[in-house]
Amino acid sequence: MKTTTNPPACRVMFSPEDFDLTLLTWSRTRGGYFKHAKHKGKKYTDLFAHRVVASRATGRELGRWDFVDHINHDLTDCRRENLRVVDPSQSRQNTKRHLNPYVGTSKCSDSDKWAAQVKHRGKTYYLGRFSDRAEAAKAARLKREELGFLTNRPSALNALVALGKGTK
Numbered sequence: 001m002k003t004t005t006n007p008p009a010c011r012v013m014f015s016p017e018d019f020d021l022t023l024l025t026w027s028r029t030r031g032g033y034f035k036h037a038k039h040k041g042k043k044y045t046d047l048f049a050h051r052v053v054a055s056r057a058t059g060r061e062l063g064r065w066d067f068v069d070h071i072n073h074d075l076t077d078c079r080r081e082n083l084r085v086v087d088p089s090q091s092r093q094n095t096k097r098h099l100n101p102y103v104g105t106s107k108c109s110d111s112d113k114w115a116a117q118v119k120h121r122g123k124t125y126y127l128g129r130f131s132d133r134a135e136a137a138k139a140a141r142l143k144r145e146e147l148g149f150l151t152n153r154p155s156a157l158n159a160l161v162a163l164g165k166g167t168k
Helices: 016-023 049-058 088-092 133-147 154-162
Strands: 034-040 043-048 067-070 083-086 105-107 114-120 123-130
Touching (some): 034 049, 049 067, 067 088, 083 088, 105 133, 114 133, 123 133
Antiparallel strands (some): 067 083, 105 114
16 A cells, blocks of 8 residues: 655745735745645636735735745745835846845956946946946945845845945
8 A cells, every 4th residue: 555645834934914824725836936726616726925925015916027026035935024026127136146245347358447337127337447346346236226126135235344345
């Protein structure tokens, strides 16, 4: 006789306002997101935990181009304070690659200077050349803040402070 074991329960963190979601059964997708299969007649509709919470928090249905971003990159953390509704361009700004404190800088091939630039919604903002890489990174960070990019990246900010370069 063959026996099967149930997979361990999927634990998703929700805010107190979304306590009722903890009563549902959540399964993890291959991409790491959590979904609940809702039965509608003869069809099933997948509800994704982060999108349900974001929809409740904003008070509106999310559209196709509304992306929900996990600020701390933890897909099990679906608390309201960890989610934000963004467009695709803003979502790309919170990738782990962007935790590097020197994002937006590159070494100039014709000199010993560092160039700073920021890309946003198909437009490239050239910010100039700097003698110090940290200065170029600061210029890029300030431009990203001006454009409304995610600015609470503690690891990147702490890295600059640790280098003695400071921040704004």
